[in-house]
Amino acid sequence: SAMHIKARCSVYPGSDTHRFPVPDDKVSWAADWPEYSPVNYTAPSVLKKPVWADPEIGSFSPQFNSLDGSVDRRSHEGEYTVQDDRPLNPRGRTGLNGRGLLGRWGPNHAADPIVTRWKRDSAGQRVSHAMSKLPVLQFVSIKRKDCGEWAIPGGMVDPGELVSLTLQREFSEEAMNSLQASQQEREKIHERITQLFSAPGFQVYKGYVDDPRNTDNSWMETVAVNFHDEKGDSVSELPLEAGDDAGQVSWFDVDSSQPLYASHSRFLQTVAKERKAH
């Protein structure tokens, strides 16, 4: 479990709030640090009580570390500590308490669909990297509207929703703009997506995400799954169109030179290794 870095970014996303700086040796809760004085911040959009957000602690007491009605408050990282009625980030201090932009106290569950194909030349031949001589993978990437960073088209698991459905739904919404499609188009998208995602994907990662929105009391967790189009005749023909929280969508070479959102580069590294790609 790598130390979180983006969860300690100086300016909290979408705000003017600065985190209390946390040096590497003080990240762990086990490190004694009486001077620690995190900034309290919960975004106005969360305090407005949208359906996807919890109320403030005090007015309600959620069942932490368990399935709380249809809201899953269990962590993939195991049991987390609850201190003064607030859950503690399993990776340690972030310099900010409250929920920031996240709706749930504790884990906020997401799913990340990693859709890949082999890079091919105009003659349809697989392209290998000049240095490594290994074939190059491409994946469907979206440009997030909130921060402008390129990312996997992932999203939050709705209460009671199966992760397998979240993977399909988020890919349809962000990479195929299903929310804006006509009834007829939507059916076509649905058909293609269920076909592509019906093959058992390779589970790339399950656990904590080093997301810049994380706080001492709220954090992102995900299940990342790879769906690979080996022959280049299924997903490769998908008409990509950015939608919902995606501003752009494109096939991207899996290449270490491209910085990606949160822990997404690490997920792609795992995919490349598993597929014996560059």
Ligand code: RP5
């Ligand atoms: C990341 O945030 C996850 O890996 C996932 O890609 C994403 C989910 O949040 P939204 O896209 O819904 O903002 O931590």
Ligand code: MG
């Ligand atoms: Mg989404």
Ligand code: MG
């Ligand atoms: Mg999203």
